[in-house]
Amino acid sequence: MRLSKTGLATLILAIPLLANAARSDDCANAQDQATVNECAGKSFTEADKKLNDAYRQIEGRLKDDAATKKLLVGAQRAWVAFRDAECNFQGGPRDMAGSMYPMVVAGCKEAVTDDRLKDLQGYLNCKEGDASCPVPAQ
Known part of the structure; x- marks a missing residue:
């Protein structure tokens, strides 16, 4: 041929x-560990995409409420800082963690992101009139 x-x-x-x-x-x-690390990274990326989609939906609902939107942005920034610090802590000192470090950190980030996604989805599904919900119903 x-x-x-x-x-x-x-x-x-x-x-x-x-x-x-x-x-x-x-x-x-x-x-092999390289493949496991790559897969863990992809799994986290997928979770992060879902989180960002929910976040954008909330931003859209808050488009006419600048004060609440500012609180959302502050909360999300603080949450990202927490996620990164917590997962770095779980991963341990990078120079001592070895080849599993990327997998551990990505797995942690995915789990923490999934928890945050549940929170955001809860905000998106609040009942009309729920005074404890910062996001207006659709």
Whole structure:
């Protein structure tokens, strides 16, 4: 079989894509720490995306309430600082943590992010008239 220059270029460009697809399928059966770390990072990224989507929805509902929106921004900034500090603490001193450090920190960030997402989703689903809810019902 003979490949044209275009076919060869396409094949060369497709190899990394196929390798990435195979790696993402390997997360359930990861065989090495590098793959486990990569998968943990991807899992956190997915959780963070869901959190950011919920946050944007809340921002949208607060578009006419600058004071409450400012409180939301402050709370979220403080929460991010807490998340990062807590997960760095859980990971231990980086120079002593070894190859598992990225996995531990990403796993922690995912868990803390999932908890925060539940809080934000709760705000998005408050009942009309709930005085303890800072986000107006839709």
